[in-house]
Amino acid sequence: MNDLELITALKSGPRDHDAALIFIFESAKIKNPVMAMLRAKSLSRDDCNILWTDIVVKFALLVRSGKYKHQDKMVGFIKNLGHFMALNYLRDNKKTRMTDSVEDIYFEPVAKSASLYHRELKELLEDQLVIVGKTCKDILLMWANGYSMQEIMTNLELVSLEATRKRKHICMKKLLANINNNSQMKSILDDYRNDLYN
């Protein structure tokens, strides 16, 4: 798969999307330069692996939301995104960066803003998803991944299409209410000066 095919697949339905996502995650051509850059920041192998998953996921989100503009520099963009995410990761873990050998890093506002508050939001959402329950979590995650109501109904063995729609609506409402009632998460969201949403 070339870069353009990957971008197209990431914007497609869940099956093509998942295949492209896994391809990027496992592709040595994309992964190796990013991992080398992360390792150069004195991050441990485990930290690098955690970050690599987050970088791929964040990149897929930017593609899907149309914020990534493809200009034949996909690996470069992922590397930039990785750079900003590594800085935030080091900040969150209060680690000092030992070296910064990446000279080809360029300022990328989209990559920078997308990586802000990443860890906090990720962890807080995970907590909230546990609170809403397993079925709600599964419905919301499948829906977010682009599965149709029919597919969600079949996959999760729900009674009817109408019940699935209702269930998804109730779950989303519940999740949003919980987030609004969670002062910590609310404050992070309020501080989330993300250019993506402006």
Added chain:
Amino acid sequence: MNNNKIENIVNDLLYEASARKTIKKSRTKVIKLNVKILSAIAAGFILMTSVYFLFKTEQINSYQDYAIEAFEFPVISKSRSAESNIVDDYLSQINAKIFEKVLPLLTGDNLTPKDLFVKANILFSNGQFQECRKILDSVNWQNTDFNDGANWLKFLLAYSDNTDNSSLKKMLEKLNSKHQREAMLLMSKRD
């Protein structure tokens, strides 16, 4: 921040969680696949090892069969010396290859070389190779016939134990010409 904006961010966060789950699932599949491959390799290795040992055991059994086939119980004659041998009283039975009565009598430390030689041959013909080897190694055979017979038995034991051909060739030198020919025939069955 209005609710709509929060919902947009939450949708994106949900998408990220879902993508993370997809990656995790694919990695679990790879690990499971690796475990399956490793298990298959281990099972294959065990199978190959079992087949190898089975083949080896079969081979050793067939060498033992060849050795027993080549073995011929020597004709035992009455001694002319003054030595008193237990076996002399059972010569007809021994030469008829009936050992039930004489074998239990061949015990103790006072057995003569002739008694021991007969006992070693009986044990070999009964397939009691270890006991036979013990006797052969413990006696210094003075009599030429006994010495020839003992060397032949030693060769047959070594052959049935799958001793390598170079060691067997060294043993050939101690055999008489008749046994040498038989030994060469046996060794040719290995090639």
